[in-house]
Amino acid sequence: MATMDPNDERFMRRCLELARCGYGQVNPNPMVGAVIVKEGVVLAEGYHARFGGDHAEIEVLKKAGSEAMDATLYVNLEPCNHFGKTPPCAAAIIRAGIRRVVYAAADPNPDVTGNGNRTLKNNGIEVTTGVLHDEAVQLNEQFFFAMRSKLPFVILKAAMTLDGYIADVRSKSKWITGADARNYVQEVRSGIDAVLVGAKTVTVDNPRLTVHDRQEKQPYRIVLDGALNTPLQSRVYSDKFRNRTIVIYCEKSKKPRKIVQLEKKGVNVLSYKGTNDVLPLRRILRDLRKQKINSILVEGGGTVFREFLQQKLFAKALFFISPKFIGGGKPVISGINKSLQHAFHLENVSSKMFGEDVLIEGYSPLYKEYMNKE
């Protein structure tokens, strides 16, 4: 760490603001914003705007042009030093003659962390790190968690009545929550890499699981269907985004015809060893992460929630509670029957109103394991 400039926090906060402009467009990449400043004057602002597009650093260096010479570059993530979809940023920073780089958090990828920092320093650039570090990690919690844990950032999302039911006795769940809460779910979906549901949800609700106003960049739709029981005509297998649907089934489910039919439609089909009900979730998640699925929104139903809870494979819970009573129906989670002393606790809990519905948000012990340390 180098000397602290009193303006560092101010410009870094601006980087975080700019970074957020890429929300929903850059994942599975992190959101990154950058600012170039010379003698207290902002020369250029920019952000990573879409997956595959220029990194934020390149964006601002292009804007600043030759004026970048001897300036300070602020960015919320350590500049990369490797070829990915784009050439390394560190080299571009050096070439532009930047004198000082201030970044918030190191690259969480253990294979490359510190490389950018070293390269910059070796080329005589002054480097300041850790400015608004926690805010920067929070902003890209999905990315940081996925890189550190080698697992996707899994969010359990449920919508339930105040008496704890996710559907009435006739399995109807439309709609538990109001329009404001449902709109917010659309916003959440637009920022994650995949939505995951169980076979019963597809069979009973036949949901789209899309971001409704988008023609592209839809999240993947993952169906856990061990026994391959979901109907072929389901929306997720038939609509124009069906090539972004992934069905995960049990190897021993001998339904070759169904598999061929799904594949013919363009649906992705993956097999795993396991029983019909209990697929090897951790292995599945690790594999999905390798396919650059850094975040998954698990939208039910009860069986799927139970598995993620029991195997402790989720990072965050988003529970929408609608202020209504039905006095019976499908409980959100059942069949585990822990004692109160051995309950699963969430942490860093917060609540927020969406219309008349209340959202309760909290983090799991798994999140803590990877995120509450450097």
Add this chain to the structure above:
Amino acid sequence: MATMDPNDERFMRRCLELARCGYGQVNPNPMVGAVIVKEGVVLAEGYHARFGGDHAEIEVLKKAGSEAMDATLYVNLEPCNHFGKTPPCAAAIIRAGIRRVVYAAADPNPDVTGNGNRTLKNNGIEVTTGVLHDEAVQLNEQFFFAMRSKLPFVILKAAMTLDGYIADVRSKSKWITGADARNYVQEVRSGIDAVLVGAKTVTVDNPRLTVHDRQEKQPYRIVLDGALNTPLQSRVYSDKFRNRTIVIYCEKSKKPRKIVQLEKKGVNVLSYKGTNDVLPLRRILRDLRKQKINSILVEGGGTVFREFLQQKLFAKALFFISPKFIGGGKPVISGINKSLQHAFHLENVSSKMFGEDVLIEGYSPLYKEYMNKE
């Protein structure tokens, strides 16, 4: 209504603040504060401090003494004109030579509403009404509701896990929520007239149902025990407040010995027609209201919640949600099985955090029926 003074709101807001100082001490009376002002200067402030003690008007008139002549008196409730525990305030106001009275809300008791107003006007006093009316009604919502509906203001209070359970499979419910939430329940209990629970709660949990730091002014403890099954040695029948315990049972439960034993201990025993499980709740509530029980905190368990919900006899719900999962246990309400379209909706919902627990508060249609109109 008479001319509006620009300071009226300011002094009335002060009355409401003062009124709150009587919280937990004046119920089943309303909380009332009063201010005497002459030429913009506050001469006296006061409030109704304890049940049976001076009304707020008397309190300030005593403090102001002869200076009250020609002054304005502010008070959040219409001054009474009848002999209750204390002589009428209207007469004292007239005697003191007050020139103008400003109050927020009329007395909600239909038998006396407007009497104070008329008496004051007939004696040449200028009267202004309706200043901060809604805030004044809200402050004393229990009293206003009870007076208008002839039923106690019933609050359903539950503490549940985020997956909707009020106890684990072994019926343990200690503790679902943390210390902050439980302290708040103590505060709520201190401001209501009675706590009500079902027979199973007494049998399984053996709760005290008291305000823990109080030697007196405990709420009544009402046990709905149709079949007279609760153990004689239960805390609510044995501790030093047992004379404030009321057991309500079914006439046809032939357990004369149990009744005698309870009465010998000093416990109050009331019989009603009905089956063991379904007591005539509305009649019971009307009778309790006649005994000046204006507010009841219903603390469970599930059977009792179900009855109050099914018979729509509650005004407000206070649901504490603890951010933990147990994946099975006693649901907060079951056995009603409404469809989502016919769910019971709460209104004016708000949420608040107590430590890591979330309180969701809302009002019932019954509340709306009596309170959203004048």
